[in-house]
Amino acid sequence: MSRALIIVDVQNDFCEGGSLAVSGGAATAEAISELLAETDFDAVATTRDWHIDPGNHFAAEGAEPDYVKTWPAHCVARTPGAELHENLETEDIDAEFLKGMYTDGYSGFEGRLGSPDAVPSGKRENMGADDGSAAIAENAPDLDEWLRAEGIDELYVAGIATDHCVRATVLDGLEAGYEVTVLTDLIAGVDETASAEALDEMADAGAQLMDSQDL
Numbered sequence: 001m002s003r004a005l006i007i008v009d010v011q012n013d014f015c016e017g018g019s020l021a022v023s024g025g026a027a028t029a030e031a032i033s034e035l036l037a038e039t040d041f042d043a044v045a046t047t048r049d050w051h052i053d054p055g056n057h058f059a060a061e062g063a064e065p066d067y068v069k070t071w072p073a074h075c076v077a078r079t080p081g082a083e084l085h086e087n088l089e090t091e092d093i094d095a096e097f098l099k100g101m102y103t104d105g106y107s108g109f110e111g112r113l114g115s116p117d118a119v120p121s122g123k124r125e126n127m128g129a130d131d132g133s134a135a136i137a138e139n140a141p142d143l144d145e146w147l148r149a150e151g152i153d154e155l156y157v158a159g160i161a162t163d164h165c166v167r168a169t170v171l172d173g174l175e176a177g178y179e180v181t182v183l184t185d186l187i188a189g190v191d192e193t194a195s196a197e198a199l200d201e202m203a204d205a206g207a208q209l210m211d212s213q214d215l
């Protein structure tokens with residue numbers, strides 16, 4: 001078996017101080033870095049929300065987000081909010097997958113290989129013609145294609161948020177035929193009840209739930 005660690009959306013906007021802060025996000029980033037220092041994976045990939053115009057995923061101007069289907073603007077491509085959190089050690093990360101340019105993009109399996117750090121972050125109005133779409137090359141592989149090329153059959157999933165992008169990524173990973181383990185001490189959720197339900201749903205679909213200490 002060859003195993004990959006998939007780090008879901010450990011981005012500034014999903015951590016304390018961000019526009020869609022998830023409680024425990026910064027600590028999750030730090031704990032994932034400790035795991036990376038102690039444990040060898042055959043491949044390590046991150047996903048990032050990389051929104052350009054995701055339609056009604058962002059609540060309309062002046063409307064209250066419902067925090068279920070509509071959200072405050074977050075992780076806009078080429079802004080500091082879309083960058084990985086500074087507590088996440090990036091040395092061992094092999095590839096980044098960007099998702100949600102024009103959709104809600106909950107699942108990492110919607111992501112395509114990209115180079116988000118090739119373009120500087122700043123204020124959206126100063127970005128000129130490059131809205132962030134150039135971070136993904138024309139023929140870039142999606143996450144599934146990349147994992148198969150790496151010979152990966154086993155996924156360990158950590159990150160944010162348990163009840164949304166972690167959930168969607170895990171369910172799609174199972175659907176695609178991978179063995180999937182959720183590292184339950186390395187995830188953070190938006191809503192406590194929804195996160196507990198999401199863990200049940202992932203387990204029912206065939207995911208293993210494991211503490212990273214037991215790896």
Ligand SMILES: [Zn+2]
Binds near residue numbers: 051075100
């Ligand atoms: Zn989003």
